[in-house]
Amino acid sequence: MAPRPPAWRLEDGRLEVISPYFRLALDEAAGGCLTSYRVGAEGPELLAGPANDLVAYLDSGGLWRMGHEYQGGSFREVERASASRARLTVAEREGLLEVRAESELQGRPITRWLWIDRDSPVLRLRVTG
Numbered sequence: 001m002a003p004r005p006p007a008w009r010l011e012d013g014r015l016e017v018i019s020p021y022f023r024l025a026l027d028e029a030a031g032g033c034l035t036s037y038r039v040g041a042e043g044p045e046l047l048a049g050p051a052n053d054l055v056a057y058l059d060s061g062g063l064w065r066m067g068h069e070y071q072g073g074s075f076r077e078v079e080r081a082s083a084s085r086a087r088l089t090v091a092e093r094e095g096l097l098e099v100r101a102e103s104e105l106q107g108r109p110i111t112r113w114l115w116i117d118r119d120s121p122v123l124r125l126r127v128t129g
Contacts, residue, residue: 003095006118010090017097021121032086032101032112050082052114052125056106081105105129 006019013028018041025036033050060074086103099114110129117124 005097031081054081
């Protein structure tokens with residue numbers, strides 16, 4: 001018997017995936033980030049905010065020796081993927097569920113993949129940009 005992907009539903013820009021190990025959700029409105037993760041189908045919520053988010057920082061340089069800054073150096077957040085809408089596409093491939101989140105970060109295209117195997121608790125991820 002061929003392997004089956006986990007159960008899933010994409011509706012109104014929100015993807016829900018249910019496997020024997022977890023129940024998770026991704027949301028286009030939250031930049032394609034994971035917005036919910038529960039162990040088992042009805043376990044407690046484990047996320048306090050978006051997961052698998054991408055964040056761009058402005059670094060003026062001057063960081064050295066494992067975080068000790070030169071006077072006047074700066075390191076601050078400029079933009080995060082979860083602040084903008086993404087496009088989610090889902091495909092069943094060779095028994096896996098392949099989720100693709102396409103968004104932009106500082107005007108540059110970013111693609112995040114998530115592969116989910118119904119028979120494994122492991123989430124496999126890849127980011128290109």
